[in-house]
Amino acid sequence: MKFPSSEFDDAVAALCHGVIGDDAMTELHELLRDEPSARDEYLWRVEMHGELASERLGFGHSAAVEEEIEKPAESPPRRSEIQALRLHPRWKTAAAAAVALFALSGGLWMWHGSQPSQDESEAVARFAELRKSRWMLPSTQVSTGDVILKEQRIELSSGSAEVEFKSGARMTLSGPTILEALSSNSVFLLLGQARLVAEMPESKGFTVITRNSKFVDIGTAFTATVAPDGLSRLEVSKGEVDVVLKGIKKSRRLKAGETLYVEPGERKIVTRIEPGDGTAAFRFPTIEPPSHDDYADQASGHATIRVARGELKNRPGASGEAMVLLDGLGQSRQDAPRESAFFRDRTEGSLLVDLGRTISVTRINSYSWHQHHAVPGHRHRARQRFTLYGYSGEEVPDLTMPPEESGWVRVARVNTDRFFRVNDLLDRPSQQASSITAARGEIGRFRYLLWEVKRNTFFGEFDVYGKSSQSVD
């Protein structure tokens, strides 16, 4: 490849679009290594490309929102124009002009307290109750009864705020939370926690949108949470909720008592956690019991497992070998150390599964069961707290380094105590299962899986479902 040339132009453009071929990529990289002027031109082109792409970040989520939600019925005729101005200030000649226009249009960018001069026809909700509320902008003044306008952003630093929407839905925000009111029946939750109760007929279909998902109320109550790193959580306490994941047409419905986690990222990793029936049958509401039919089952001879870090407890009440986790069975009773694998008291460690070759992994289930035979509240070893990583290379990465610094891909995080809101030991189910899937297709192609375990849990079984790459290809 020469510089300047049309090949160079095409290669840089294709790289920006993510459609460059392997040969062109190699040639471009060689050119960049050898030719300083090509390097400078390349950097300028991608700088402008990056500037265009990052522009929307200064204006929040709304580009995604426009794609995700239906236009609210009460939208004024020129909403799209207003939205366009608001989203894309570059179409304006100056930021100040844009700000002025936003204010005129009623699309306020930030919360600036009570807005008596605003047209209240744009109001979509009101602050119903404030409890020790503090706001991210210290100058913010908010009182009970203040209206919330369409597209207004609410940035609660601490405390809580109850918001009553025109549709009758009531939402409780717990700081820190950043949320934008999109209409009288929809919000965008950028960060934090919002608990919704939608009992009025008009509030049916209330929608909470996050960066990676959309939660649509079918029944009456749910809580949505978004962590700073994008992990979304939905807990349905009453009724039903449809979950729509970005880029995936088919929704899934969650019922009361169910919770779903959606990891940030392209693959939309979804984690489901359920309590078991507390018997050797390991029955769960939707997660299947431990199985011999998974790819990693020892009977198939594909996979091996070993302790990668830490030590399994050796006495007294010693742990079983790590291999018990691939035997297709959970424990036969509630306190069965030899049928479980667990680390020494008050230590943590990691368990490494080698699948023998890179396979397309579609589902990973982890099962645990423990309750002291004489002390009902002693269920410490039932909880599951781990981070699961995958790796596709042939050689296992350096296990002495933190996984995320040695090439492992983080797949999912599981914390069942948080899920079950364990305050009292008896809140913690003695038998638990977590099931990790992708919203569509495979979780990823991995040869190795690493459970970084934070507690000395009595794990009874790991089931890894998938297909070998050969059969997939």
Add this chain to the structure above:
Amino acid sequence: MNENSRHPVSKSAGQQEFLRVFLANEREILRYVVALVPNIGDAQEIVQQTAVVLWEKFDQYDVERPFAPWACRFALNVTRQWMSRQQRWKALLDGGLAEELAARREQLRPEFDERLVHLEQCLAKLPEERRSLVDGYYFRQLDVATLAERAERTVDAIYKTLQRVRRQLRDCIERSLGEELTT
């Protein structure tokens, strides 16, 4: 949320502060990553992974110093890890080309910033159809197949038009810089 955070302050206060500085600098971090991995989807994925690392390391951040350079160091590491997992990107790691690009970008940034001042007015000068394409591709982040369907054109035609639009913008910026020098 990471429960292993070593933040001495309360979790919610830590979250709040992290969020404030991260959101204020997210754009800068994305631009940094795009210089190395120009595909926006890939770059956003890397920024997302960087956010996780930054949150975990946030207690090590010295508030007296600017956040973006500190964050970009981690972004470079995450980018390198990402590249090491992509066979065809490994060449960029060989011989330190990724680091060279990152360092050179830092040297050129004042010049780039001067040029980008004119981007806004150049965008405004684009014909409506092309402006709409930029809007769909960059701001609304529609996939190219959707843009092609809407415009009743082929996917290749959309890619080509985007390439031409960027060239048009670069040319416009160069002209604007020239005018600036002569006035």
